[in-house]
Amino acid sequence: MEAVERIEKPSRLKRVGLWRSLLMFLSIVGPGMITANIDNDAGGIATYSLAGSQFGFAFLWLLIPVTIALIVVQEMCVRMGVITGKGLADLIREQFGVRITLFVMVSLLVTNLFTTVAEFAGVAASADVLHASFPIFIFSRYFAVMAAAIFVSLLVLRGNYKSVEKVFLLACLVYVTYIISGLLAKPDWPVVIHQTVVPTFSWTSAYLAMFIGVIGTTIAPWMQFYIQSSVVEKGVKPRELRFSQADVVVGSFITDIVAYFIIVACGATLFIHHINVTDAGQAALALEPLAGKYAGILFAIGLLNASLFAASVLPLSTSYSVCEAFGFASGIDKRFPDAPIFYGLYLGIIVFGALPVLTPGAPLLTIIFWSQVVSGMLLPVVIISMLRLVNNRRLMGEHVNSPTFNLIAWATAVGLIAVTALYLVVTIYHIGS
Amino acid sequence: MELREAFASELSGRPVELLTGTQRSRIGRIDDIAVAGSERFPPVVGLYVKGNDGVVRYAPFSTIVSITDREVTLNAPPLEGSNAPVAIDELLLQKELLDKQIVDVDGHKVVRVNDVKLAPAGDHLRVIAADIGLPGLLRRLGLRHLGDRMLSRMPKVGVGASLISWDAVQPLGLEEPGGALRLRVPQDKIDRIHPADLASIIEELSTSDQASLIGSLDEETAADALEQLPVDTQLSILEDLHPDRAADIIENMTPDDAADLLGEIDSDKQQEILERMEPQEAQDVRELLSHPEETAGGLMTTEYLWLPPGLTVAEAFEHIRKAAEDAELVYYVYVLDPQEHILGVVSLRELIKAEPGAKVADIAIDDVVTVELQTPREEVATTIARYDFVAVPVVDADGRMQGIVTVDDIIDVLLPEKMRKMLPRVGKSRSKARLARHDARSTQ
Numbered sequence: 001m002e003a004v005e006r007i008e009k010p011s012r013l014k015r016v017g018l019w020r021s022l023l024m025f026l027s028i029v030g031p032g033m034i035t036a037n038i039d040n041d042a043g044g045i046a047t048y049s050l051a052g053s054q055f056g057f058a059f060l061w062l063l064i065p066v067t068i069a070l071i072v073v074q075e076m077c078v079r080m081g082v083i084t085g086k087g088l089a090d091l092i093r094e095q096f097g098v099r100i101t102l103f104v105m106v107s108l109l110v111t112n113l114f115t116t117v118a119e120f121a122g123v124a125a126s127a128d129v130l131h132a133s134f135p136i137f138i139f140s141r142y143f144a145v146m147a148a149a150i151f152v153s154l155l156v157l158r159g160n161y162k163s164v165e166k167v168f169l170l171a172c173l174v175y176v177t178y179i180i181s182g183l184l185a186k187p188d189w190p191v192v193i194h195q196t197v198v199p200t201f202s203w204t205s206a207y208l209a210m211f212i213g214v215i216g217t218t219i220a221p222w223m224q225f226y227i228q229s230s231v232v233e234k235g236v237k238p239r240e241l242r243f244s245q246a247d248v249v250v251g252s253f254i255t256d257i258v259a260y261f262i263i264v265a266c267g268a269t270l271f272i273h274h275i276n277v278t279d280a281g282q283a284a285l286a287l288e289p290l291a292g293k294y295a296g297i298l299f300a301i302g303l304l305n306a307s308l309f310a311a312s313v314l315p316l317s318t319s320y321s322v323c324e325a326f327g328f329a330s331g332i333d334k335r336f337p338d339a340p341i342f343y344g345l346y347l348g349i350i351v352f353g354a355l356p357v358l359t360p361g362a363p364l365l366t367i368i369f370w371s372q373v374v375s376g377m378l379l380p381v382v383i384i385s386m387l388r389l390v391n392n393r394r395l396m397g398e399h400v401n402s403p404t405f406n407l408i409a410w411a412t413a414v415g416l417i418a419v420t421a422l423y424l425v426v427t428i429y430h431i432g433s
Numbered sequence: 434m435e436l437r438e439a440f441a442s443e444l445s446g447r448p449v450e451l452l453t454g455t456q457r458s459r460i461g462r463i464d465d466i467a468v469a470g471s472e473r474f475p476p477v478v479g480l481y482v483k484g485n486d487g488v489v490r491y492a493p494f495s496t497i498v499s500i501t502d503r504e505v506t507l508n509a510p511p512l513e514g515s516n517a518p519v520a521i522d523e524l525l526l527q528k529e530l531l532d533k534q535i536v537d538v539d540g541h542k543v544v545r546v547n548d549v550k551l552a553p554a555g556d557h558l559r560v561i562a563a564d565i566g567l568p569g570l571l572r573r574l575g576l577r578h579l580g581d582r583m584l585s586r587m588p589k590v591g592v593g594a595s596l597i598s599w600d601a602v603q604p605l606g607l608e609e610p611g612g613a614l615r616l617r618v619p620q621d622k623i624d625r626i627h628p629a630d631l632a633s634i635i636e637e638l639s640t641s642d643q644a645s646l647i648g649s650l651d652e653e654t655a656a657d658a659l660e661q662l663p664v665d666t667q668l669s670i671l672e673d674l675h676p677d678r679a680a681d682i683i684e685n686m687t688p689d690d691a692a693d694l695l696g697e698i699d700s701d702k703q704q705e706i707l708e709r710m711e712p713q714e715a716q717d718v719r720e721l722l723s724h725p726e727e728t729a730g731g732l733m734t735t736e737y738l739w740l741p742p743g744l745t746v747a748e749a750f751e752h753i754r755k756a757a758e759d760a761e762l763v764y765y766v767y768v769l770d771p772q773e774h775i776l777g778v779v780s781l782r783e784l785i786k787a788e789p790g791a792k793v794a795d796i797a798i799d800d801v802v803t804v805e806l807q808t809p810r811e812e813v814a815t816t817i818a819r820y821d822f823v824a825v826p827v828v829d830a831d832g833r834m835q836g837i838v839t840v841d842d843i844i845d846v847l848l849p850e851k852m853r854k855m856l857p858r859v860g861k862s863r864s865k866a867r868l869a870r871h872d873a874r875s876t877q
Contacts, residue, residue, distance in 0.1 A: 085641035093545070094532050098573035235640055235669050326570060327545030 031230035032074070032244065034165070035223050036251030037172040040258050041310035042122025043115055043375070045303055046368040047217045048259050049283040051210055052266025053275060057187075057195035059214055060263055064196070067256040069412040070219050072405050073383060074248045076390045077224045081231035082241045083399045088228040089325040091389050101325050104385055107378045112222050112318040114371035116353030119314065121364040122307030123148040124357050125280035126300035128364075132281060133296060142358055149354045152311045153347070159332055161312060168309040174302040175258045177290055182261040184289035187268035208423035209373055215416060216376020218259065224382055226317045238399075262286070279365060315349040377420045380413040387413070435499035436553035440564070441466060441526045442573050444551075448504045449482050449492070463505060464489050466551075468560055470524030473600050476557035478520060482511045491517030500558070524604070526560075534642070535563065536603040538623065541630040543637040548572055550596060563602050566595030605642050623650060632661035635670075644673030647682070656685035659694075668697055676702070680709035687761055688714065689734040689842065692721035721836075729813045729827045730806035732843065733836035736761040737824075739769045740793060742776055747789035749779075762839050764823050768797055773833040775801050775826060803828045806835060814843045 051059045077088060084091060093101045127144035137143060155161055201207075227248075236244050265286040270277060277283050284299035291298045316332075323330035323342045330342040356362060387409055390401050401409070444463055451460045464483040468475035480492045490511035498506040524530060526549055537544045547569025550562040564572070566587065571580035588594050603623050623631065623646075635643050635658060647655050647670050659667055659682060671679055671694070683691045683706060695703050695718060703722075707715045717735045724730025738760045740749050749766070757763055766784070768777040777797030787796050803826050804813050817825050817840055824837040 085639040090639070094534075097532055098547070098570055102574065232639065235665065237669075237672060327547065327565060 030247065031078070031227050031234065032247030032249075032251035033254075034169065034230070034251075035074070035227045036255040037169060038226075038306075038310050038313055039218065039220065039223060039255045040172070040175060040306055041115075041119060042125070042303060042307040042368055043118045043217045043220075043372040044255075044259065045262065045306060046118070046122070046125075046280075046283070046365055047210075047213045047372045048262035049266045049270075049286060050277060050365070050369055051214055052263035052286070053270035053277040053283070055207070055210065056267040056271040057192050057264065058200055058202075059210065060192065060196040060260065061199045062211070062214055063218075063256050063260050063263075066215055066218050067252055069215075069408060070256070071249055071252045072408045073219055073224060073386070073412070074227055074252065075245055076386055076401065076405065076409065077228040078231050078244045078248055079241065079399055080386070080390055080396070081228040082236045082238055082244060083396050085232060087232055087321070087324055088225045088386070088389075089321040091395070092385055093325045093327075095389060095392065095395070096385070100385075104381055105322050105325050107381045108221055108225070108321060109318065111220075111371075111375045111378045112314055113349055113352060114374050115220065115222065116311065116314055116349050117356050118368040118371040119307040119311040120145050120148065120354045120357040121362070121367045122303050123311075124362075125364045125368075126304040126307065128279065129281050129284055129296045129300040129303075145354050145357050148308060148311065149350050152308060152315075153350055156312055156316050156346075157332060164312075168305065168312070171301075171305040172309070174298070174305060177287055177298055177302065178258060178265050179261040181287045181290040182264040182268065185265055185268035185286075186289075187264055192264060192267075203422075203426060205423065205427045208419055208426060211419055212376035212416065212423060213369060213373040214376075215412075216374070216379055217372035218256065219379060219412070220372075220375050221379050221382045222314055222317060224386065225321045226313065229317065229320065265289070277365065278363075283365070311350075311353075315346050315353070318349060319343075319345040376416060380416050383409055383413040434497060434556065435501070436558045437500065437502075438550070438552045439500065439558075440572060441531060441549040441551065443577075444500075444505075445527055449480070450504050450506050451510060452498055452506050452508050457506070459485070460507075460510070461485055461490075465525045465527040467491075467520075467523050467525055469520060469522055470604070471522035474554065474559040474561055475524060475599070476554075476559045477551065478523065479517075480505065480511075481525075482507075484511070490514070493518075494557075530604065533605075534638070535605065536623065536634055536646075537565070537597055537601060538603050538626055539597070539601040541626060541634060543634055544597075560599050562596040562598055564596050566593075568595045605638070605646060623654070628654065628657035629661050631658040635662060636666060640669055641673065644670045648674050648678050652681045652685045655682045660686060660690055664694075664697065667694055671698060671706075672702070676705040677709050680706045683718075684710050684714045687734060687736060688717040688721055689732070689761070691718050692731075696722055696726065724806060727810050728806060729804045729808040729810065729825075729838055730835070732810060732813065733827045733838045734761045734842075735836045737826075737837045738763055738766040739834070740766055742768055742770060742794065744793050745789065746784055746787045746791045746793060746796075749784060749793050750789075753784075762824050762837065765837070767801075767826060767834060767837075768793060769834055775803065775828065775832070775834050777801060778826070801826065803832075804838070805830070810843065811847075813838050814847055817843055 080086075080088065080091065086094070089101075089105070092104055096104075124141045124145050127139050127141050131139035131141070138147070155164060231244055266277075266283070269275075269286045269288060270282070275282055275285065280299070280303065281296060284296045287295035287299050319342050320330055322328070322345060323339075328341040329339040331339060334342070336343050356367065357364070387401070387406065390396060391406065393400055444466060447463045448459055449461050449463060450457050461482045461484040463480055465481040466477055467479045467481065469478050476494075478494050480494075480497070481489050482492050483489050490513055492507050492509075492511040496507045496509040496511075498508050500506075530546055530549060532546060534543050534545050536542075544563075544565040546563050546565060548564035549560055550564060551558050552561045553559075554561075568580040568584040568587070571577070571583065584595055589596075590598075626634070631654070635646060638646060643666065647659060650658065659670065662670070674682075683695065686694070691714075695706065707719060710718070720735065721731065721733065724733075726732075736759055738753055738756055740752055744752065753763070753766060764781050766779050766781065767775055768779065770776055777794070777799040778801050779793060779797040783796045784793075802816065802820055802822070804816055806827055806829055808827075813825065816822070817838070822840065824839045826837050827835045829835050
């Protein structure tokens with residue numbers, strides 16, 4: 001009797017297990033996917049486009065280690081969020097005290113502010129491209145940026161963000177156009193494959209900056225805070241951890257496949273013809289194999305969606321993180337006088353994010369690119385803080401990092417610091433350029 | 434013993450000197466401060482000193498000669514780790530309090546400790562306040578004078594104050610990952626908070642802190658607070674609680690609320706909790722769980738007032754007085770025969786109006802409107818609406834009384850989700866009584 005029962009039970013559980021697992025996965029999935037799509041924001045599109053157009057397929061190999069690093073770093077945040085039930089800013093404050101928290105938060109604020117500038121620059125750039133085809137007022141750069149700032153603020157502060165989130169996500173399907181474009185452009189596939197698996201390196205200032213930028217735009221510091229908070233808010237339990245991990249892996253693959261094809265498309269169209277990309281209109285040409293004369297419009301739509309999506313999430317996430325760290329009242333359910341620092345920060349980021357873009361003659365692509373380089377330079381601060389937390393047995397119990405994860409995370413941080421140092425040396429002493 | 438006011442952040446790292454005779458020698462720095470956490474204003478019981486050799490040792494309070502702005506002086510060397518006594522309620526200021534979240538009982542919110550203020554009182558140095566505002570942050574950053582200037586300009590108490598008195602502070606129980614409670618701090622301060630405010634505090638906490646706070650409250654308060662929380666939070670907390678604790682708390686909820694809650698969690702956990710509940714309570718809940726949610730059986734409560742036949746009004750009141758504590762609704766009283774068939778129903782109003790000597794049978798209504806266990810909820814609703822009832826009795830196929838469906842439960846069913854959450858609760862006499870006691874206690 002017992003033996004029969006024992007045999008029967010597991011198989012019954014397994015059948016239920018599969019269904020239940022699928023349902024659980026679908027209900028938990030989200031943070032990884034959303035973060036992945038926001039990852040391809042204005043900064044991403046611009047940086048990958050420049051990488052492809054200026055260096056051809058030379059950066060394709062980098063995407064493989066970067067994807068691995070992205071998965072590792074994000075998984076660490078997800079694991080911390082699920083096991084401790086607290087956000088990253090919260091943990092940093094609790095474990096490291098006020099001084100270190102200040103340092104990390106200032107770094108975060110700087111990179112997030114620059115990235116917000118990049119998003120508004122993305123709005124402006126897409127407006128420029130649309131303006132070229134439709135010279136009407138609403139596509140004037142200045143109107144578009146101000147409208148975007150107001151739209152995003154209202155969306156978030158009125159609390160309607162959740163309903164619009166789905167629209168943003170759906171619109172991210174536009175990125176598929178890069179994949180198709182890349183294939184249609186008929187690049188020299190043997191070369192592409194070769195550049196994907198064989199690393200190359202260069203000591204020039206431009207190359208090093210791009211190196212840092214690619215990493216900085218893919219593994220953005222703000223993403224770590226955002227994904228940990230998302231997972232905490234969702235209330236994911238330790239036994240559901242593997243679903244969140246799967247969510248992260250899938251999301252990271254999606255984001256980097258898109259990045260890959262942006263580089264391929266730009267490499268195959270722009271680099272081949274030695275087109276030096278200085279504005280978004282030229283970057284749009286990468287979509288010509290697919291869209292012909294509509295390449296510009298397609299590109300602009302994708303860029304606009306990406307920029308608005310990120311601009312809705314980023315400033316709010318930053319305000320939450322900072323208030324969480326210092327114990328200031330926060331939350332959009334509170335009225336302005338009850339949470340002055342929270343709202344002040346939020347509006348400040350929006351205003352100071354939009355202002356630089358509104359100055360006449362602002363070089364948009366340059367701004368966007370360099371914001372991502374700054375992100376890359378400050379990323380080690382966040383990674384190292386995370387490593388100290390995720391290896392703390394008192395916090396994480398048996399869920400501390402495995403040696404492999406530690407190795408990958410440390411390698412990423414150290415690598416970035418090394419390349420940053422190298423870049424500064426090369427640039428200051430004008431070596432080899 | 435020479436003591437003076439100090440902030441915990443300033444004491445950390447302060448040099449420690451040993452006084453032997455007239456000789457002073459520097460032996461290390463303060464690593465942490467241990468206080469007796471269970472007292473109202475916790476006194477310092479000892480200091481952890483990091484010696485020049487890097488080893489941390491314990492100096493009991495009795496060995497402290499003086500604490501000045503520049504150094505701490507001891508008259509005996511600190512003890513090695515193995516010899517140091519550790520009290521069960523020992524709270525470490527640096528490691529366990531600074532930068533952590535606590536509940537501000539008077540302000541009804543969750544705040545973060547930026548600093549802790551200590552002051553001499555009698556022969557002791559006691560924790561008297563937590564600094565939760567900007568001055569505290571500035572002090573931690575080394576900008577002490579700026580912080581002090583700011584502090585002098587801020588209100589001393591109430592909204593906007595930077596310092597909150599320690600007896601309004603509730604540290605959260607400290608947990609190891611995996612849920613073992615390392616330190617259970619007495620929760621008497623929390624009991625002063627109205628359950629609805631408690632619920633909003635709980636919602637601000639991280640998920641692990643939520644369960645630990647609910648778990649350390651007394652069962653009645655925990656049940657009250659749990660009832661006020663949204664379903665998702667309730668489920669999340671229940672999952673994190675130990676089944677024993679969960680059972681204790683759920684026993685204190687009304688059976689229909691308990692059934693609603695338990696109905697949502699998966700059956701393994703449900704069973705675990707039911708098994709640990711008091712048999713009678715568990716039986717009631719199981720009974721309710723056995724009926725589908727959308728029927729009268731799934732909505733009803735088993736805690737109603739009833740009387741045996743043949744009583745006078747005065748005897749009826751005696752009976753009611755004893756049973757009223759546990760009843761969900763006191764407005765209708767049902768007269769039942771020994772087989773639990775309904776002979777009649779009488780309202781409280783009628784009982785109050787009648788003479789004490791009158792017979793209940795004379796004033797009760799014997800044509801009683803009932804619904805059956807499997808009656809769909811929409812029909813229950815129309816019945817209640819049609820007759821303007823506050824509650825309708827539920828009978829089984831043989832006409833025996835099983836329970837009552839109260840009007841608030843049926844309204845919950847009919848209104849759209851969003852509106853439902855905004856409604857106050859009616860007829861939950863148990864909670865209401867407790868809430869009334871809370872109000873009475875807080876005005877004392």
